[in-house]
Amino acid sequence: MKRRIVILGATGSIGKSTLDLIERAPDAFEVVAVTAATNAAALADIARRTNAQFAVVAHERRASELAEALMGSSCRAAAGEDALIEAATMDADLVVAAIVGCAGLRPTMAAVEAGRTVALANKEALVTAGALMTQAASASGATLLPVDSEHNAIFQCLAGNRAEDVSRLILTASGGPFRTASAESLQAMTPAQAVAHPNWSMGAKISVDSATLMNKGLELIEAHYLFGLPSARIDIVVHPQSVIHSLVEYVDGSVLAQLGSPDMRIPLSYALAWPARMATPAERLDLQQIARLDFEAPDLVRFPALRLAREALEASAAAPIVLNAANEVAVERFLAGKIGFTDIPALVERCLDRSDHTPPASIAEVLEIDRVTRDLVGGMMEATCP
Structure with missing residues (x-):
């Protein structure tokens, strides 16, 4: 039987990667609903390609554009927040929550309250409403599957182990494009330099967050809510190669790590097929070619955002x-x-x-x-x- 999928934020980078995996396995998945913020034309194209039943554009001024683009298809078109929530709560096996920013809070919470299995790619869901979201999941029986590569790595390393045996979590950070830059030079760094991430292909905002290390700070907060460990038991280590995505240390001293190429289709595939796995086109890891793995402590003086995030979590x-x-x-x-x-x-x-x-x-x-x-x-x- 095909797995029914809702994609909230289908036109963004996570949505596109999700669609790439789904369209490579048409016998395994059925797209039920897709949403976008404003790009009605791209959303209509996705809906037609996937034979989605329902397409929603968040901004109501784009409603007529979407309806016109879907004319003659079997896909129902709608717009606005109520329609987003309808999409999020449709009968589906998995809701991919990839709407950027706080705009994704209400539909993501609606999916959780409806007891859905939710693949969380929206950072704001846990950063801003972590306690509310996890309490709602506990009450409804919803399952939260992390899509961020770091949290997905931890999720994989926890599989088959007891939560009470975990000593600490270790999130890895690439260090971003300014990892070796002097403190004096940072003020003069331009947006073009900040978005030029050395390893990952990401949007402008998340690339800047990676450059400031705020991205890792937000992930620290997410990890606390996802896995229930206090700030003191969640560490950050800079790992420039981005090969090890995160690690879990157990009480006996064993440390499990998840390795892979820096390709978001790997963690996405784990969420799409969970608890099984599926094939992806991601480049295979060649450790002989990589040759070395380096680690260093984050510099909280040059990159105070990480300190601020930890202080916020503890406040x-x-x-x-x-x-x-x-x-x-x-x-x-x-x-x-x-x-x-x-x-x-x-x-x-x-x-x-x-x-x-x-x-x-x-x-x-x-x-x-x-x-x-x-x-x-x-x-x-x-x-x-x-």
Whole structure:
């Protein structure tokens, strides 16, 4: 029987990689629904290619464009947040949650509350609403499958072992394009330099996060909620080759690592086929060609974002929301050429210092803290920029 798949965020990089795997195994998968933010034309093409039953564009002003593009097909078209939630809760074996940003919070939570198996590629789901999301999963019986390469690696290393036997988790970081850059040179780094990741092909925002090490900080927060370990038992190590994606240390001193080429189709395939595995076109690992694997401690002076993320995790359930929102706005301003590279963590830290939110009790409260933080960053920018 074919596995029924919903793809939230089908036109993004994760969505495209998911579709690549699904279209290579047409006898194994059936696409039930696909969604996108604004790209109605690309979404319609995907819906036609996969024979999806339902296609949703988030922005309602694109509704007529999507409907027109799907005219004559059997695919139903819709737009808006209610339609996104409908797609997320359709009868499916797996919901791939790949909507970027807080826009993915409500549909992802809806899928979790409906008891679906959710492949989590949306960082914000756990960074901003980790406690709410994991509590909802426990209540509904939903299964959360991590898609981030690091968390997927940990998930694989935990398979067949007891949670109580885990001593610590070790997330690996490539170090980004500025790993060896001096502190003095970082302020002058340009957006073009920041998005030129040495190993992974990613979008601009996540590439900048990798350059600041904020990406690893967000993954630290995700790991806490996914695997239930406190901050003190989650370590970060810089591993420039990006061959080992993460490790798990057990109480007996054994350390299990997951290795693979830097190709997101590997962790995605694990989620798509779980608990089985499926073939992928990913390049096979050649350790003789790689020859060496290097490791070093992250530099928290040159890259304070990682320190800020750990402090936010240890502070309160609200602090990671502030961290994430402030970082998103700061990265957006950096990419627009309005602030320097080192201004990104500086703005985030100022927001964290000025915030005093109580832990959110709902997704609505998460989104309100997110909104207030974005306004705060905007006010800071207006106060400091002519």
